[in-house]
Amino acid sequence: MVTIDPTLVSQAAKELYIRALKVLPPDVKAALARAHDRESHPRAREILGVMLKNLDVAEARGLLVCQDTGTPVYKLRIGRGLEYDGPELLAAIVEGVKQATLEHPLRSSVCHPIDRSNPQTNTGRRIPIIDVEFLEEAGYLELKMMPKGSGSENMSFLKMLTPADGLSGIKKFVLQCVVEAGGKPCPPTLVGVGIGGTSDLAMKLAKEAIWRPIGSSHPDSTIAALEAELLEAVNATGIGPMGLGGDTTALAVQIEYAHTHITQNPVAVTLQCWRGERAMARIYPDGHVDHGW
Amino acid sequence: MAEYRLTTPLSEAQVRGLRAGDSVTLDGIVFGVRDATLIRMFDQGQEASVDLSGAVCLHTAPNVKKVGERYEPLSVGTTTSMRMDRFTGPLLERYGVRGIIGKGGLSAESLKPFQRLGGVYLAITGGAAALETTQIEAIEGVWWEDLMPECLWKFRVRGLGPLTVAMDAHGGNLYAEVLGEAQRRLADIYARLGM
Numbered sequence: 236m237v238t239i240d241p242t243l244v245s246q247a248a249k250e251l252y253i254r255a256l257k258v259l260p261p262d263v264k265a266a267l268a269r270a271h272d273r274e275s276h277p278r279a280r281e282i283l284g285v286m287l288k289n290l291d292v293a294e295a296r297g298l299l300v301c302q303d304t305g306t307p308v309y310k311l312r313i314g315r316g317l318e319y320d321g322p323e324l325l326a327a328i329v330e331g332v333k334q335a336t337l338e339h340p341l342r343s344s345v346c347h348p349i350d351r352s353n354p355q356t357n358t359g360r361r362i363p364i365i366d367v368e369f370l371e372e373a374g375y376l377e378l379k380m381m382p383k384g385s386g387s388e389n390m391s392f393l394k395m396l397t398p399a400d401g402l403s404g405i406k407k408f409v410l411q412c413v414v415e416a417g418g419k420p421c422p423p424t425l426v427g428v429g430i431g432g433t434s435d436l437a438m439k440l441a442k443e444a445i446w447r448p449i450g451s452s453h454p455d456s457t458i459a460a461l462e463a464e465l466l467e468a469v470n471a472t473g474i475g476p477m478g479l480g481g482d483t484t485a486l487a488v489q490i491e492y493a494h495t496h497i498t499q500n501p502v503a504v505t506l507q508c509w510r511g512e513r514a515m516a517r518i519y520p521d522g523h524v525d526h527g528w
Numbered sequence: 529m530a531e532y533r534l535t536t537p538l539s540e541a542q543v544r545g546l547r548a549g550d551s552v553t554l555d556g557i558v559f560g561v562r563d564a565t566l567i568r569m570f571d572q573g574q575e576a577s578v579d580l581s582g583a584v585c586l587h588t589a590p591n592v593k594k595v596g597e598r599y600e601p602l603s604v605g606t607t608t609s610m611r612m613d614r615f616t617g618p619l620l621e622r623y624g625v626r627g628i629i630g631k632g633g634l635s636a637e638s639l640k641p642f643q644r645l646g647g648v649y650l651a652i653t654g655g656a657a658a659l660e661t662t663q664i665e666a667i668e669g670v671w672w673e674d675l676m677p678e679c680l681w682k683f684r685v686r687g688l689g690p691l692t693v694a695m696d697a698h699g700g701n702l703y704a705e706v707l708g709e710a711q712r713r714l715a716d717i718y719a720r721l722g723m
Contacts, residue, residue, distance in 0.1 A: 278549075278692065285653040285690070293658035302591055302605030302657040340602070342591040342677045351564065353676065386608040386632070386654060403723045410717065414710045418703060419608045419632035421654040468717050472710040477654060478632060479692060480706045510655050 237520035238318045239376050241327040244311075247516040247524060248331025251380035252307060253339055255514040256299045259290060260528040262448040263511040266486040270423055279481025283423075286476075286509055300510055304341045305382030307332050307363035310446070315373035317520065325365055328378070332356070332363050344385070379446065379515045387420035387508040393438055396500040405430060405502045406465060412504040413469050413485065418478015421508035423486045425449055426469060429503040432493035437503035444489040445507040448528065453490055462488050476509075486511070537582025538626040540646040546693045548700030552650055553689035557668070558629065560588040560681030562607065566615040568672060569680075576671060576680055581624035584650070587612060587631070589677040592667065599667045604683065605657025608632045609649070617641040633694060633703035642697050649695035651702075663688045 267290075271283040293300045309328050313319065336343055336357040345362050346353040357363070370377065392412045396404045409428055416424075429440025452459040465488040475481025486509065495501060517525040529549045534542060536556030546552065559580060561569075568574050591603035609630030616638040619625040626647055628634070631654035641647060652660065669682035694702045 281690065282653050285656050285659065289653070289656035289659040292662060296658065296662070298658040298661055299591060299603035299605075300658055301655040302588065302603040302661075303607070303655075304591070340591070340593055342589065342603070344589075344677075355676070384655070389608065389611075403721070406721055407718065407723060410714060414707070414714065417632065417707055418651075418654075419610055421631065464721070468721060471717050472713055474706060474710050477651060478706060479651060479694065479702055480709075508655055 241323045245327035245331040248328040249335040251514045252335040255512045266449045270483040276481035279475045282476040303384045304344045305384045308381045309365045310379040312368045312370050312377040314370045314375045376518045381513045384508050387506040390416040390420040390506045392504045420506040423483040425507040426485045426488040427505040428490040430492040431495035437501040440491040441503040441505040443491045449487045543626045543646045544697045548696045550693040552691045558586045558683045561585050562589040562678040564675045564678035570618050584627035586629040601664045603657045604661045604664050606631050606652045620645045620647045650691035651694035
């Protein structure tokens with residue numbers, strides 16, 4: 236057994252938060268550039284151009300891409316053969332968020348849900364959100380980070396459809412959500428769809444879908460075809476960048492599914508804004524850290 | 529589609545001269561307001577001790593760094609306006625605000641005060657805060673620091689934009705046009721999907 240040092244985890248949690256806010260994943264940049272090239276609506280093209288220029292300015296000057304520091308969300312993925320103290324690793328992630336917030340400094344976007352007081356640390360009761368998963372691979376720990384922006388998070392939808400509503404009901408719901416959201420989630424969005432499970436699992440699946448790189452088709456060919464069909468349909472609505480019209484309403488539709496109860500047909504939709512912010516680090520017991528997306 | 533470079537404060541005539549689809553770039557002062565700021569001003573009835581007549585407000589809560597007694601802007605972006613929709617009328621009526629900069633648009637209800645009192649909604653590209661921050665010259669004032677980051681902010685801006693006049697003082701509303709068109713298109717899309 237090899238031991239993971241929690242200080243490596245807190246350092247990574249801090250760095251990932253700041254990096255995710257400043258440098259977008261290569262798949263997101265490529266998708267935005269493709270959308271800009273293809274866009275036929277002049278205003279939409281100008282807006283996509285502003286988004287691309289903004290990324291250059293952010294990287295050149297070390298600025299945040301967006302002012303929303305989001306809700307910090309982490310995935311702690313633990314490989315086989317590691318020795319670790321679980322609660323210590325979770326505490327290390329919380330500490331990393333606090334350090335990033337106070338030392339950068341970052342705006343604290345987290346508050347108490349009732350009295351609305353802001354602890355000014357981007358942490359609080361059950362925040363950051365930390366999902367723990369186990370990897371098939373051995374010998375390293377993976378930490379993934381997503382600062383989930385609120386303009387898009389406020390556009391989250393769940394519907395417990397009936398079996399008689401079928402797949403048509405699911406498609407219709409996805410399209411209605413995108414149109415209802417309009418310009419509010421900062422389109423072009425990444426549309427995450429969760430199909431099946433229970434109400435909580437459906438939303439979790441929708442969230443899983445937005446962790447995938449943009450343009451990564453689902454390995455199940457039926458789901459991949461549904462993703463392509465829905466992307467074309469979503470873009471045919473003409474909502475466009477920032478809801479001001481155009482060909483590009485979504486950069487991708489990505490779907491995850493689970494089996495469900497015979498009486499149920501749950502569907503959840505979550506939108507991710509055009510920035511699709513996320514970052515990842517692999518931490519090895521010898522102290523080596525690889526950074527990626 | 530005309531292009532304008534305007535300096536704040538804005539007059540009623542200037543605002544009524546703008547049409548949905550026009551492009552505006554702003555110089556001068558822009559006041560940052562957010563959910564908590566507006567709740568304090570209107571739901572809790574506390575007077576903002578600043579002259580907002582002819583002002584342009586920006587829906588924002590910035591990232592800042594305190595240096596001595598002043599704040600430096602680290603990232604000033606724009607938030608979704610619809611959450612603060614119901615404060616639009618009061619901002620125009622009670623404080624004489626002429627312009628709201630935001631993203632995602634306001635409801636059709638907010639068109640009424642724009643028409644009646646002379647106001648516009650200027651859409652900025654959401655999420656493009658790095659660029660927006662380079663257009664902020666300084667933070668010249670802050671009120672209600674206990675609401676951090678949702679204080680009332682006074683920003684000096686140069687070349688803020690491009691901004692699209694998305695809702696004008698004549699009932700023009702780009703969001704409603706796009707939404708109406710999307711709803712018409714949905715019928716065709718459903719048919720194509722065999723629904």
